[in-house]
Amino acid sequence: MDIRTSDSAVSAGSGAVDLTVVVPAYNEERRLRPTLDAIRDHLRANPERWGTWELIVVDDGSSDRTAAVAADAAADEPRIQVVTGGGNRGKGHALRQGVLASHGRRVLLTDADLATPIEELELLDRQLSEQSEQSEQSEQSEQSEQSEQSERSWRSWRSERSGGESGGGGAAIGSRAHPDASIEVRQLAVREWLGRLGNQLIQRVAVAGIADTQCGFKLLDGEQARAAFADSRLDGWGIDVEILRFFRRSGWPVTEVPVRWAHQPGSKVRPLDYGRVLLELVRLRTRGGRTRTVVSAGARTNLAVAGLFLLASFLLYKNLWADLDGAYLADAGSDQNQWQWFFAVTADNVVHLRNPLFTTVQNFPDGVNLMANTVMLGLSVPLAPVTLFLGPSVTWAVVLTFGLAATAYAWYWLFARQLVDNRRAAALGGALAAFAPPMISHANAHPNFLVLFMIPVIIDRALRLCDPENDKVVRDGLLLGLFATYQIFLGEEPLLLAVMGTLLFALSYAWVRRDLARAVVRPLLRGVGLALLVCLPLVAFPLGWQFFGPQSYHSVLHGDNAGNSPLAFVEYAGRSLFGDDATADPLAMNRTEQNAFYGWPLIALAVGIVVWLWRLAVVRALAFTAAGAALLSLGQRIRIPGTDVVLPGPWRILAHQPLFESVIESRVAMICAPALGALIALAVARLPAGIGSVSGSVFGAGTGAGTGTESADRRRHRTVALLAVGAALLPIVPTPIPVRERLEIPRFFTAKMYSGYVAKGESVVPVPLPSPGDAEALHWQAETGFGFSVPGGYFNGPYGDDRTGIYGAPPRHTSNLLRDVRYNGQVPEIGANWRAQARADLAFWRAGVLVLVPQPNDGALYATVEKLLERPGKRVGGVWIWDLPPRKG
Template sequence: MRVAPHTGGLVDLTVVVPAYNEERRLRPTLDAIRDHLRADPDRWGEWELIVVDDGSTDRTAEVAAEAAADEPRIQLVRSVRNRGKGHALRQGVLASYGRRVLVTDADLATPIGELDRLDELLAADDDAGAAIGSRAHPDARIEVRQLAVREWLGRLGNRLIQRVAVDGISDTQCGFKLFDGERARAAFADSRLDGWGIDVEILRFFRRSGWPVTEVPVRWSHQPGSKVRPLDYGRVLLELARLRVARGGASGDGGEQGGVRGAVRRWGRRHRADLAVAGVFVLASFFLYKGLWADLDRGYLADAGSDQNQWEWFFAVTADNVTHLRNPLFTTIQNFPDGVNLMANTVMLGLSVPLTPVTLAFGPVVTWALVLTLGLAATAFTWYRLFARRLTSDPRAAALGAALAAFGPPMISHANAHPNFLVLFMIPVIIDRALRLCEPAAKNGTSEKNGKDGKDARDGKPRTVRDGVLLGLFATYQIFLGEEPLLLAVMGTLLFALSYAVVRRDVARAALGPLLRGVGVALLVCLPLVAFPLYWQFLGPQSYHSVLHGDSAGNSPLSFLEFSGRALLGDEATADALAMNRTEQNAFYGWPLISLALGIVVWLWRLAVVRALAFTAVAAALLSLGQRIRIPYTDVVFPGPWRALAHQPLFESVIESRVAMICAPALGALVALAVAHLVDARSVRAASAVRDAEGSPAGWRERVPRRHRLIGLGVVAVALLPIVPTPLPVRERPEVPRFFTEKMYRAYVTEGESVVPVPLPDPGSAEALHWQSSTRFGFSVPGGYFNGPWGENRMGIYGAPARYTSSMLRDVRYSGQAPVIDDRWRAQARFDLDFWKGGVVVLVPQPNDAALYETLEKLFQRPGKRTGGVWIWDLPPRR
């Protein structure tokens, strides 16, 4: 309620003082304001002073009423209960009649005399919307300071609010602000926050309305008993977050729910294109994996080899380690007793750890399917966001380019078995953050961002520390998703940056300093976080130096012109002849797309970004040909450029044909640019390369004639249609024997012993890993499918080093011929089984199991025992 309401029209000035339990400090404050305004009646004219009692439990209202009795221009507005400073200010401003409105705290930490400085600024500019007191201004005078900790926390909170909500205003929370009256009433009528966050909400309203807000340095003194605490800055951020969700809601539950629905609708309208693109990518990803989702119990990706068993095992062993608080970087459940260095294997801790609840609740197969399906869609979406931000504002063009980058033939090949090369959603994020470091170089029109996004560089000064910290954190997370994809991404980014620098030396010179400083900050953040994991990877137990793949791991030049086995017009036989295996078809873009890319480069050659993308794609393609390049249909072989990198640290473990994966986003960016020009040249980002090499305006921005546009879009469709991926085939996986599902092995294996499958699991056949992961790791096995050391030089190999007995059983499995077994073989078998600490030998039904049974019967000189669907040979206790 309002006591003694104003009866006239507009007054010259209204002063609003919110008060909650301020009986001690309120009267001196009111007297000081009254005396200051009375002292110069010609300047202040008609004025009113509104005290808003925010449901005080002391004599605050009585004190205000007593002051009003002495000065009729003092008014009192009362609230039945305490609602917060925001609610009190809203009541007071909406009850005001002033042409200008001053809001000030009841403690008068900023003396009322500072009103003169704010008023002078508003009087000098008819268009000014607000003049706000600032304690952060270089000319401000802090006469009585807070405790150092409180002051530091306050600065930190103010900085956070500035970064999150009102960039460019250094002190949002100073309680001394002078507004244009009509604009203030409009802003407070639109406000919704009842707490400390209303200051930011009002300033954002002024910003959105285009009403200038100017900070004015003021005198300020910390007042004992102040109700403002450092943590209140955190509350402001929480209130702003709530406002983003509930904007538009009224008080009461029903109104707030309506506000949430309204906010969701408004957010949906603003991001309709993004939501549509994300939905299409998710549907496309589910379409590819529909066979796997149709039968999660028995479905197995047909072209996965042993990799699906391996990855399900990785997800399950991580969940098991997390659950039992064991070292997530090592395990002896596989390759018993030596164990496996999990950090030296791609277990994707960045996903396998947070998805532990899913793995425990639904099993590792569901985790495997989710990672593949949603990871592919997320990767496509982040490429879309990068292209939409950096290349074109047309969502259709950006989405098409992103689809090629994420669903291109190499990625679909890895979609069968290698989520670390499929789930690449952090790569575009890392690239974008690196580009942000270069943005101050773009003040003269060479920025890769438009004006809206350009707010990240204020006055040309890079936020190097913030962007460097984020880049370091993003890189750290990617290391725990996949190191080799990060290395390839760095290679591709360097190829692009170097080529772009050659074309645009002016941009390169301006960007080099901020970029190097930002990368330095990123390294300072990243290296301490990954130091121990990388130490464990390269120097810990079961670590290795490198994995060599021979001299023929490069792509054939023909593979770039052919279609992959999983492309719409692809042929498995043709693709198989040109690739290492079906999970390593790392090129296969097809001659139509290659031809289209050449045409785009010729058409848009004037664009620096097009020249840089072309160089990146060509250089990556050449590197992917390997150490020796053979001219198709001839015997001519000459050294390839990869030879210079093949034996360098890190690169020596890379399968060089994978470098061709860099071409996918480069080709996707070219397609996005071409489609953007065909649809509407104005949608091309002004930053991407809108100027030619001489820096003159790009004349090619003229709209393409309709007929040419339709022809161009048709050519793009024809070039992309042949490589559209088809659903990944699924086969039925073997059932897990009852010996394992019913835990019969417990009767034969004691602690410290292992189950010895016949033959031992290896990269060619790893069903034993599925027995483990599907039964919650009740037993360990020797051998396995992993990367580990071999020999004194710790050379990296796939699987465990072979032993005589494991090699002999493997030969029987594939030849179907039982060897002659004598005492030497029996002694060797006892030696190997003792090394493996075997408790029981298990033979499951499989091809050539009769020959395997005969071999085992001769080795142990006794028949096996049939139980739980398998043959077993119980081993005597080890001495």
Template structure:
């Protein structure tokens, strides 16, 4: 039983009452009789605007026992409003709420109190749905069925893991109950769920206790009230979208639009200058996916490029998770609009997702979380990829995956969270596998470091996490087994893409500014990166210095320790297999060497590992800004936010530059090619498209993919070992064209070259050779003329050689 510390109200009992004239007096007497003098208690009756003599009955009881108090609402506003009035008027160390009909007998209080004490929980709620509950008097069969269905629906959408949210018999820690009810907004039946959601957000444990329960005639609760609960919760959810959420979402979208304003300014002709050939490639990915969807063709393979061998789309990154649902947009408005939408909306959605995670897990200050979300999504390495690799800047699923993994550690609903994590992971695989691998690496580093900082938490999380990951893996494997089989063992599959030993970052790249940062310099950044789409660090020395200062200042927090270890480890790993000490000839072995030749990791550009630092820095900034907002003195706040501003200002991204893309030759745009390319044949651009020049892919994607081309820009196999390379396996004739384009002299083309050309044209099933105007056009024209033995014909702005019948 509850003990009574001197001078303190040990228990407050809150009874909401509406038109309970007949039942209230026996209920109050039963409660008084059970509590007796066992502890210091108070009993608060809240009249919810009754139309009968409920207030009179309550006041008569209060006149007999001064421990009974009466609170009167001016009008009938609902059970939630009554409970809020009563709980906020209470003083008890614990607060019991119970219905006026005592459908759950007051004696069940002892079981709830015992559960709270033994389980060290913040609340114990009575449950009629618990397997050990005792239903002494049932409702009608129809009401029970409808009530059970309604309760299951509430559990599914609002409070997973709790069997009975609506039982009116609940015992709370008093202070926590008053905090929860002060925050509550619902006036009706949904307040039970709202309070439980508040406890869950705060991480306060709740135990569910089986109770005796008997249906009471004249009950105010009907089966339809479960529907009212759902309606109230939906309205609450809508009101919960705070102004900060809307403002930050709009700011993120505006930021993305400003980044891509030059692209949006003329979608028909604008080409992102730093994209190299990637914009052509991605537009082609979107176009071929939409075409496959429209014609119900295999979305994982195509021969439109690299004819006749084809392209393993699952072995590339067509972002099927977006290109498939956006297929109607692509078909209606063209792939360039899809490209612009994916980049613009994807980056803003990513910022919002990081903001949501930081607001949920790092700081309660939403503006601080918003600042951290902006840094995580618009950090320099992400901006670098924003011109060419949407799979590395459209990352909105990663925060959701992280949050679901953290929920598994909490162990509330392991099966449900595990299944959802499996679904999230599956979707991310169809957005970008390398990103998922890097995110998993970052999560593993964070989990290891946090476990070392909080061994007790780690021990408690091991079992639910392992179980949930099992569910996630099971769900994910079932859904992706066939696509992964096609990726790794299907047509045009490959084993790995090797990038050499120098794909890591220079240590200077971690502290310099990128070419697209406000304080950046393109010439300096270009020297430290593989290319402008791979400026994978460039956080700037002010931000790095501020991060170090924050880690030192907040070191006692386990979260900060884990973030510091994760960021530092990712930065070091990103330096690659060989770490070259700047301004010296010293070369040290890098820890990436341990992963470089492991499955999956062998295809990773190790410099990209530094992208993990972006959300780490975002979380640190969010935490610091949240603490500064609560600082006692204005001087501290001003100095702190000034330091953050000075650290972030240099890396504010500037708008992406664009240039006018080349016009599509009339021979292609007007469909003149159709006279020369029969079914089963290909159109052969001279030179063949490759990663260095893929304008022919734009010809295809902009004109409906009516013809196939050999060569192309994709990942595919090369040689007997099926090593992954960029582009098609080279052939004699394609190499000759590439050599001439690069400025090498025209060789002496005789019978051997002509025989090889005939073999290559037969392999490509060539219908027509097409030479568009370009710097080396005269030399290329001469080479083709010698190879096929006749002059070309000028048609639609290009030189062509009809070779369909020559083969």
């Protein structure tokens, strides 16, 4: 540690400093000097009030000119010191350096952004004085005599210097969470919400009763502060909690004081830093080196795993979180607009007590069967308050980020409970099951295939029913029914795929272990029967509405070439670390359907694990499950790469069966993700026991346990094996999902100008109509409160007399015409027949106004509509409109 100070600075241990201000700084080149000047000017302005003082700036290994800025300030003011300590170690390390270098009878900790103004020091100082006075009065009541020297306490010293005002011990925290605090500039609503959630978790785990542990404006008794920081261990954000815990254990008072606070641009604190605080707290040690029992060892591991999964998920979506209102996932197509519309329309239906299974605000006037679409009522309903108060873009980010992390944790929990005892191995398997390339492909646009946290829970309950000694079959069967019911309201197709994967595993395991299969048949059938008795009555009406209600359909057409190419399994996905779009795109339907792409190293590793652990029945069952799912995912016709040979695929048996006829067969390969995760977990869990104990292992033959040389060989083999696992997984590590800038909503909609042109029972007709290829109109609706309906849209609905499922509304002549002009830019010849057809279509849509927003080929679209309606448009609110006369009748 390097401390630079002027000759006039107070020497250590002199005891002549009334107040020390400690400012930790990391890459604060722009904000630091104004902060230092403000603190200096405030303390200089009232020397009688603040007495002698020092200001310590701790540079935490900044890569910019932070240290130079601090040094310049020190050159201008002798009482400013600069402490440097090498590389970037974290805020906790910086605070520890600053406090241990301090000499003040009181120590103020403040962040470099000065979000709490230095003037608020007065409030904290007064509170500390009151605490000290109360403490001293208590001590005096217990002691009859004190010497004159012992009576010279903090309070009496402060009284001499500031006209009778008392000084104090303990800690006073500047709190922005206090009911009387004044928030002058607020953070984004989602940051506040996540911050409050994080602080509540911290309170439950470590420091109860303190609402704002992380606010960076604290005044501490100097001797107590130096004792607490000398005892501290954490280098990160968690040090605030560690210090407050020390004060609490020592019996020193800690009080929150309401202060003024303003969010500062460029803040180093992020909402997920509260998660990092929790992870740091589980590593706290006592002086004797024993682990402090904040939570149990298993709970600490679970918390750490959950935190890592949440951090990984947040990093995956960091570009989305950086601009929730303006960021759009680059590969989402129209799906992000569709999903945010689903969340918003569900919240709107809930708050207005409408039927959550149907709406006419899209595809007007026919409407949309919401149960027949993937609205995820299991999340969109409970998250309706988030959608209503923070907006559908926040709900979208929350569902993706927390849903992915929850799914990874659920797989980890299942593997740790049912498969392996090694929790690190279970965590690695869970990470692969949730973050595998097919899952990340759907992370671009399909939360129903990403948020699968109920699937492991359902599998666990089914496995419990397979325990011959289970005496709680009734309970487990009832819970299985409730869990399956909830999953139906999260996603039916993922549940169907999970059932397929579970059947593949169960059949293969039963073939290998016929003795066990015979023993579990009765309790399993009994439990499943009870589950059906619970589930079917609960879902009867919603499923009846889905399959037989208004706008229902019986299947969805995906074409005959929706299967995977065999090459897809050995290539890398576009969002994998070693992948690229040029290689992946030709092998998939689109970037949200890269349903294989596990990469050849992982496939090779999986084969090696199966050979190595073939003696285990579970390994053979997992191998059959993965291989069977991969084969089914190739579709009805399997083209052999590099040849003209086309073979019939086993999917032909299922392709036209009820339920399966709507499944995109390439998605069956997603079953391989948890199967491969389980194989990895099994393999890694056995490495600490010595891989050499397995004769003929692909990781290296061993000689068994015994001598020290053998032990060293095993360690080398284990290291090589772990490196092989890492080498297989590294290429498919997902990269952050890219975003693009979202299109701005025209003022015509944000200012609700449409209300003057649309009567009750009429619709706004965008030009061209919204469709699966361009669903921006759904964004307008979701963000402006569904004040208008639109024809067309992006949803699944019926087409024709046989009610075959299609994407979007059944096309009409005018909608086709406008779509063609939008994409080819050519204005067609418009005659009487086209005008008559337009009048008929507009009447069907009950059009109140046509709206043309700025877009490619909008000139050709304007000319086409002008010819169809035989009159020019009017410019209103940044768009062209054609107001239509009220409908008769």
